[in-house]
Amino acid sequence: MSLERVRDILAEADRHGTAVLAFDAMNYAMIAAAVQGAAAAKRPVIVMLYPEMAGYVSLEGFVSLVKEQARQVSIPVGIHLDHCSNFEYIVSALRAGFPSVMADGSLLPLEENIAFTASVVRTAKAFGADVEGELGHVGKAANERDYISSELYTQAEEARIFAEATGVTALAVAFGSAHGNYTRPPKLNITRLREINEAVKTPLVLHGGSGIPKEQLIDTFRNGINKFNVGTEFSYLNQKYTGQYFEQARERDGACGHVEYAREKLSAYIMEKCRLTSCTFDS
Template sequence: MLTPVKDILKMASDANTSVIAFNALDYNMVYAVTQAAEKVKKPLICMLYPEHHTLNNWANPESFAATVKSLASEVSVPVGLHLDHCTDFNYIMRAIKAGFSCVMYDGSMLSLEENIANTRKVADTAHAFDVAVEAELGHVGFAATVSDQTNLDLYTQPDIAAKFIEESTCDALAVAIGSAHGVYKETPHLDIKRLSEINAATDTPLVLHGGSGIPNDQLDEAFVNGINKFNVGTEFFQLYYDTIKDYGRINGDSGNIFDFPNYCQPILIDYLVKKLELSKF
């Protein structure tokens, strides 16, 4: 059941847990996501990362939204439609027009003043269409660069987070507390103390990016200390690639593309169901 992301974040906040937000590329991935949600009877969020469209030629916002809307309508649990990291105002407007109920404007590379001003501009427009806005403060860097994980200058500061939310009017805030995007070279150590301070200073759902490879005990702690949305991409993409690779290897020249969904979907769904155990709805 397609449900506004804002409502799903409220459910997560009320349950003192986090919804899991999965990046997806195509029908197979979205199908697996919606079926996994139905299997465990938990809400989740499906996300499009704009560069997968603009650079890699995967789904555009209109076709992605149509796929999520259609497949979400076949299940009884809430499924949200979210636009991941975007810096392009026009692209965000395109996604809103296509029916995304939440959009992320990422101004984390800008100065605090510019980040606030740009997020506010996106929020003013998005809110007029009843669309929620996720922003990022501090900077969640790339796991391949170990210093991005450990550089405290990039971490979110609690007092600045409160000011940022008030002035930008964002509805969810991605925080930098020691996670990073991509494949970790060293096990990350989330700064839970900082997270609980940010949580105490704000009333807004907090978001954790760079979710592939963080140990589960750290995630459990993060989820009861204010993280209400947890983004997972890298692991899911890698698994999807592995299914393609294995399918080709197993079937060789006698394989065909028609049977591929029946091969990959149970594998993807199994992974998603396990991941969803972290989400304590």
């Protein structure tokens, strides 16, 4: 199957009334695990690069690594640039071959967010690329106010205006989640999500997925979330397993044993995580 357009992967998830999982990855072990773990679960997957991680892998290198992994499996695989509010950087990602990017103008007032996102959509069109926008603000989990303050949540009517004015392929919305590790489990506002989903045809995206209780996640997939981003949890597991190898398995598998150990453990995690969704793929 190899590489597919993110818009097609999301449309398929939408048809199934579920979400596709998207993971931030920055090295070979994480990218291979994301693709191979999803393939083992027979689920589509989107592999994302978080711009802050681009110091560890180049834009072109990232695209090549994901493509190489995608060629070896039969599930749909998407490539996406996660949170970016820098227009020039987004253009370099498009030039490097990213078929999907996020234009994050969520900290801007509505009109400016629309103008910024619409300009990215126009540019991305020339590359045949997809664009995810964000409205409302998904903040930081370390700051409890960021996910319990409903004034930061996306308003359904504004979401409709934003989606129509920008022409985004996907829309990240805020209804009680936050990035990073939560100080205590969040309580997502499913009613708000339902209202947004009724007002907007565009596939919706849930950010800040690390640490949301399973039942709540499944509820969001049933109520309009078609893409579910996981960053923090996956990243910390990468560190944990690499460390674990040196504690437990030192000298066992030669100089690169830790890479293989992390890839194997992370693949098992991804397979399990992907099974949260009901979007199976059999070829």
